[in-house]
Structures are given as structure tokens and as C-alpha cells.
Amino acid sequence: MTPAKPANQPPSELRAALATLKPYFRRAGIFSLLSGLLVLAPSGYMLEVYGRVVNSRSHTTLWMLTLLILGVYIVMELLEWARSEMMRAASVELDERLRGRIFHAIFDANLRRIPGGTQQPLNDFKQVREFLYSPVLLGVMESPVSIVMLVLLFLINPALGWAAIAFACVITLVAWLNERSTKPPLMQANRAAIAAQQYADGSLRNAEVIESMGMLRDVHARWMDKQREFLNLQATASEAAGGFQALSKFLQTTLSSGLLGLGCWLLLHGELHGGDVMMIMASVFGGRVVAPLVQAVTQWQSVVNVRDAWGRLDQLLAAVPARPENMALPAPRGALQVEPVVAGAPGGGAQILRGVGFALNPGEVLAVVGPSASGKTTLARLLVGIWPSMAGKVRLDGADVFAWDKAELGPHVGYLPQGVELFDGSVAENIARFGEVDMARVEEAARAVGLHDFILGLPQGYETAVGAGGARLSGGQRQRVGLARALYGNPVFVVLDEPNSSLDEEGDAALARAIQFMKSRGTTFVIMTHRTSVLAVADKMLVLRDGQTQAFGPRDEVLAALQQAAQQAQQPPAAPARQLATAA
Numbered sequence: 225m226t227p228a229k230p231a232n233q234p235p236s237e238l239r240a241a242l243a244t245l246k247p248y249f250r251r252a253g254i255f256s257l258l259s260g261l262l263v264l265a266p267s268g269y270m271l272e273v274y275g276r277v278v279n280s281r282s283h284t285t286l287w288m289l290t291l292l293i294l295g296v297y298i299v300m301e302l303l304e305w306a307r308s309e310m311m312r313a314a315s316v317e318l319d320e321r322l323r324g325r326i327f328h329a330i331f332d333a334n335l336r337r338i339p340g341g342t343q344q345p346l347n348d349f350k351q352v353r354e355f356l357y358s359p360v361l362l363g364v365m366e367s368p369v370s371i372v373m374l375v376l377l378f379l380i381n382p383a384l385g386w387a388a389i390a391f392a393c394v395i396t397l398v399a400w401l402n403e404r405s406t407k408p409p410l411m412q413a414n415r416a417a418i419a420a421q422q423y424a425d426g427s428l429r430n431a432e433v434i435e436s437m438g439m440l441r442d443v444h445a446r447w448m449d450k451q452r453e454f455l456n457l458q459a460t461a462s463e464a465a466g467g468f469q470a471l472s473k474f475l476q477t478t479l480s481s482g483l484l485g486l487g488c489w490l491l492l493h494g495e496l497h498g499g500d501v502m503m504i505m506a507s508v509f510g511g512r513v514v515a516p517l518v519q520a521v522t523q524w525q526s527v528v529n530v531r532d533a534w535g536r537l538d539q540l541l542a543a544v545p546a547r548p549e550n551m552a553l554p555a556p557r558g559a560l561q562v563e564p565v566v567a568g569a570p571g572g573g574a575q576i577l578r579g580v581g582f583a584l585n586p587g588e589v590l591a592v593v594g595p596s597a598s599g600k601t602t603l604a605r606l607l608v609g610i611w612p613s614m615a616g617k618v619r620l621d622g623a624d625v626f627a628w629d630k631a632e633l634g635p636h637v638g639y640l641p642q643g644v645e646l647f648d649g650s651v652a653e654n655i656a657r658f659g660e661v662d663m664a665r666v667e668e669a670a671r672a673v674g675l676h677d678f679i680l681g682l683p684q685g686y687e688t689a690v691g692a693g694g695a696r697l698s699g700g701q702r703q704r705v706g707l708a709r710a711l712y713g714n715p716v717f718v719v720l721d722e723p724n725s726s727l728d729e730e731g732d733a734a735l736a737r738a739i740q741f742m743k744s745r746g747t748t749f750v751i752m753t754h755r756t757s758v759l760a761v762a763d764k765m766l767v768l769r770d771g772q773t774q775a776f777g778p779r780d781e782v783l784a785a786l787q788q789a790a791q792q793a794q795q796p797p798a799a800p801a802r803q804l805a806t807a808a
């Protein structure tokens with residue numbers, strides 16, 4: 225059961241956007257009413273030809289009536305076209321209103337690790353947009369015509385009207401039963417389809433691992449299981465829906481013939497106003513009364529699907545509210561202050577960092593070391609404001625980094641994540657962060673990490689495409705391009721997560737030179753590392769263990785303390801401490 229909405233809760237963003245489309249619905253509704261009424265014209269033509277033309281044998285009347293009906297057909301088609309164009313325009317308007325918001329919501333959801341994928345919300349939005357000009361919605365817009373037809377039936381004879389109402393009630397019951405029996409399996413089928421799709425996307429992305437270790441058969445078998453579940457559920461829903469669709473169509477045709485029979489019976493008893501013509505018209509009117517209902521039953525699967533898509537989108541937008549417009553802040557100078565932070569993965573996971581705090585002056589270099597899973601990457605994410613903290617704040621020049629508008633802060637910050645994350649585009653675009661490419665700055669960053677000569681050797685130099693994820697580069701080259709991107713534009717604060725894990729000696733030396741150079745210009749660095757070479761350029765050192773600070777202070781003091789602790793334990797210094805001491 226869905227919890228009741230508090231009375232003062234504002235409507236969802238989707239509803240609010242839909243509400244702005246009312247003028248389109250209104251106009252399309254008027255077109256639908258007019259074209260729905262004109263649908264009676266062919267029956268009128270038939271009756272006139274049978275009655276007037278056959279009796280009078282007048283060619284002129286036949287020509288006149290035929291020209292008239294042709295004109296009506298043209299108007300009908302124009303109205304049909306106009307209303308579907310109107311609803312297409314509504315769909316474009318909805319797209320314009322929401323596409324940016326949905327794109328940002330998907331991005332934020334990914335950032336916060338909220339499940340839902342990237343492709344699915346876009347598919348859901350497409351489905352909602354397309355529903356606006358789908359036959360089922362256009363059909364439902366003809367409901368006012370049904371009421372007009374019903375009134376006409378009552379005018380001919382109330383018995384005909386009541387009979388139509390009775391059939392409409394039975395078809396409504398069929399529609400309700402259809403909803404009850406098809407909705408659960410259809411929604412489960414949708415979920416299973418999404419799971420199968422996400423599984424395929426996730427696994428096939430790692431094609432090399434799958435191929436090299438012959439995992440394809442097992443991966444395929446797993447995908448087939450998910451796919452089979454989806455197909456079975458869909459078949460269950462379709463079987464039930466098929467029966468109800470047939471029943472509703474049967475009722476519609478029965479109603480048409482039934483009204484003809486009833487009209488005839490009333491005629492025989494002298495109770496039908498308008499004579500035998502009305503007998504036929506009653507049959508036509510009756511079919512139109514229930515047409516939208518029958519249309520809804522036959523297209524119910526698309527209604528369930530769009531409702532499902534709507535629900536998922538609504539959930540996404542509710543879970544990821546639009547970012548507030550923050551006040552513009554002055555450009556930072558690079559003074560970092562980490563109030564003792566407690567943090568975990570977004571979404572309420574366990575605490576990963578507990579009480580880690582320190583401060584750095586502009587131009588200082590901090591090396592963060594610690595065993596695997598001690599929380600170095602988590603700290604890096606906190607420092608650049610990707611993950612929020614549960615307690616304590618990370619401040620740059622006193623301002624909370626997490627709350628800072630990243631479009632504003634971004635140019636002052638450099639970040640190299642562990643996975644590098646290059647994007648499909650040229651080398652220059654990647655280094656320039658996909659903003660306006662300032663070639664002088666791009667080259668400066670590339671030179672700083674010793675990449676310039678290599679790039680010049682590429683087929684199209686800086687314009688060479690790196691491929692999705694930088695697939696056309698080696699691991700070390702990807703890392704250096706990522707480093708150049710982090711240093712692009714001389715940021716004042718740079719966080720590097722394992723920057724030399726794929727670098728050779730020359731790359732390592734270039735990195736150390738780049739850090740020295742930028743440090744001399746006042747850039748603050750925090751470098752997460754397992755390797756000791758970075759220590760040579762570090763001023764301070766933070767040792768993390770199990771998400772807590774084991775040691776923090778000037779590099780040499782921390783190294784000495786580590787060595788002393790190891791000696792006190794009357795055993796040879798632990799390998800990392802020994803290595804660190806030697807490197808320093």
C-alpha cells in the first residue's frame with residue numbers, strides 16, 4: 225500500500241510539468257470531439273444514398289452527397305492530424321521542461337550510488353513522452369463523444385440509452401478485472417526486463433575478462449535465466465490481457481447488434497422516434513459510446529507500462545532533488561581544513577572514516593598512506609566534495625566543499641580518481657575537461673606530466689580520439705592524460721588517488737617535477753599512494769588505518785615515529801614503514 229500523501233505536500237515535479245500542458249490537452253480535446261462527431265458522417269451518407277438517391281434515382285443528389293462526404297473525410301483527417309500534432313507538441317514541451325532536470329538527476333543518482341541505472345530513466349522518460357500521442361490517450365480523448373452519443377440514444381429512446389449504459393458498465397468491469405490480473409505480472413515483467421538489461425550491460429562491459437577466462441557460457445546462462453523470467457511473466461500478463469481484450473470487443477459488437485435489435489423491437493411496438501433510420505443510427509451510436517473503453521482495455525498493457533515508467537521517474541526525481549542555487553564564492557587560495565570527519569558511502573552505509581581531521585596551508589603537499597581498504601579513496605572523494613560527510617566538514621578557504629557549486633569550484637580543483645575515467649573525445653578535449661579548449665594551457669598541462677612528445681607522435685596529435693574510457697591508450701598513458709586533466713588550468717587544490725600506479729620511472733619523475741613546480745606556485749596537493757616515490761615531494765604525511773588517523777604531521781616526524789613504533793615492537797620495521805623511511 226502506498227502511504228497517504230500529506231495534504232500540504234507539493235505535487236511531484238512530473239505532475240507539475242504535466243499540468244503546464246493543459247492548453248495542449250484542451251485543444252486536442254476539442255479536435256477529438258469534432259472528429260469524433262464527424263465519424264457519424266459515413267453512416268449518414270449510407271442512409272441518404274439508400275433512402276434519398278435510390279428512391280429519387282437522382283444523379284445530382286448522389287454527386288452532391290459524395291462530394292459532401294469527401295469534404296467531411298478531408299476535414300476529419302485534418303482534425304486527426306491536428307490533434308496528434310498538438311499532442312506531439314505537448315510531448316516536445318514536456319521534453320524541454322524535464323530533460324535537463326532528468327539528466328542531472330541521473331547524474332546525481334549515479335554519484336550517490338542510487339540504483340536505477342543511466343539508460344532506464346531515459347527510456348522511461350521516452351515512454352512517458354510517447355504516451356502523450358499514443359492511440360490509447362488519443363482514444364480516451366474521444367470520451368466526450370461517447371457522452372454526446374449516449375444523450376442521442378436517450379433522445380431516440382431511453383431504453384436504448386440504458387442498454388448502452390449497462391454494456392458500458394460491464395466493459396468497465398472487464399477493464400477493472402483486466403487491470404487486476406495483468407498489472408502485477410506486467411510490472412514484475414518490467415522489473416525482470418530491467419534486471420536482465422542491466423546484467424547484460426554490466427557483464428558485457430568486461431568482455432576481455434569474460435573472453436580470456438572462458439566465462440561467456442556462464443554469463444550467458446545467467447542472463448538467460450533473467451530473460452526467461454521476464455518472458456514468462458510477460459506471457460502470463462499477455463494471456464490474461466488477450467482474454468479480456470476479446471471479451472471487450474465481443475461486448476462492443478454485441479452492443480451494436482443488440483441496439484439494432486432493440487431499436488427494431490421498439491419500432492415494431494411504435495415506440496421508436498424517427499422511424500427505421502433511427503434503428504440503424506442507434507446501433508452506430510452504441511458502438512461509439514463504448515469505443516474509448518474498449519480502446520483502453522485493448523491497449524491496457526501500454527497504460528500499465530507507462531504508469532510503471534512514470535512511477536520510476538517520480539521516485540528518481542523525489543530521491544534526487546534539484547540542486548539549490550548556491551551563493552557565488554570568491555576563488556579559493558588552497559587552504560584546506562578537514563574538521564574531524566565521519567563518513568561512509570552515500571545512501572546510509574557503514575562508517576568508513578571515523579574522526580579523520582587535519583589542515584594544510586596553500587602550497588603544502590600531503591601524502592596519505594595506509595593499507596588497502598583503510599579509507600584513502602573515501603577521503604579523496606570527501607576532499608573533492610563527491611561524497612557527503614556524516615559529521616565534520618571539508619573546507620577550502622573556510623567554505624564547505626560538498627555544498628560548493630561544482631561548476632564554480634571545479635576549475636580551481638584537480639582530481640585524478642583511481643580509475644582515471646577518460647571520456648570519448650580527443651586528447652585535447654579530455655585534458656581541457658571538455659570545456660573550451662585553451663591549447664596553450666592544454667600543452668602546458670601535458671608538458672608538466674611529460675606527455676607532450678608522446679601526444680605529438682599520435683596520428684592526429686592533440687586531436688586524436690582516445691575512444692570510450694580512453695580505450696585506445698595504454699594504462700600509463702591514460703593515467704598521464706588523467707594527470708594532465710587534473711593539473712589543467714593551474715588549480716589551487718589537487719587530489720590525486722594513486723597517481724603513479726601505472727607510471728614507469730620516467731612518468732614517476734615527471735609527476736614529481738610537476739608537483740614540485742605547482743607547489744612552488746601555491747597549489748595544495750593531497751596524494752593517496754601505496755608507492756614511496758611521492759613521499760620525496762611531500763611536506764606532510766597522514767597514515768590511515770581502519771578509517772582512522774594513525775599518524776599525521778610533518779613527513780619526517782611521521783616516518784620517524786613509524787620507525788620507532790616498529791622498533792619498540794622489537795621486530796624489524798614493517799615493510800611499508802621501512803620502504804617509506806628509505807624513500808624519504
Ligand SMILES: Nc1ncnc2c1ncn2[C@@H]1O[C@H](COP(=O)(O)OP(=O)(O)OP(=O)(O)O)[C@@H](O)[C@H]1O
Binds near residue numbers: 600602
Ligand atoms: N561505494 C561503496 N559502498 C560501500 N562501501 C564502500 C564503497 N567504497 C568503498 N567502500 C568500503 O570502504 C572501505 C575503504 O575503501 P577505500 O576505497 O576508501 O580504501 P582505500 O584505502 O582507498 O583502498 P585501496 O588502497 O585498496 O584503494 C572498504 O572497506 C570498502 O569496502
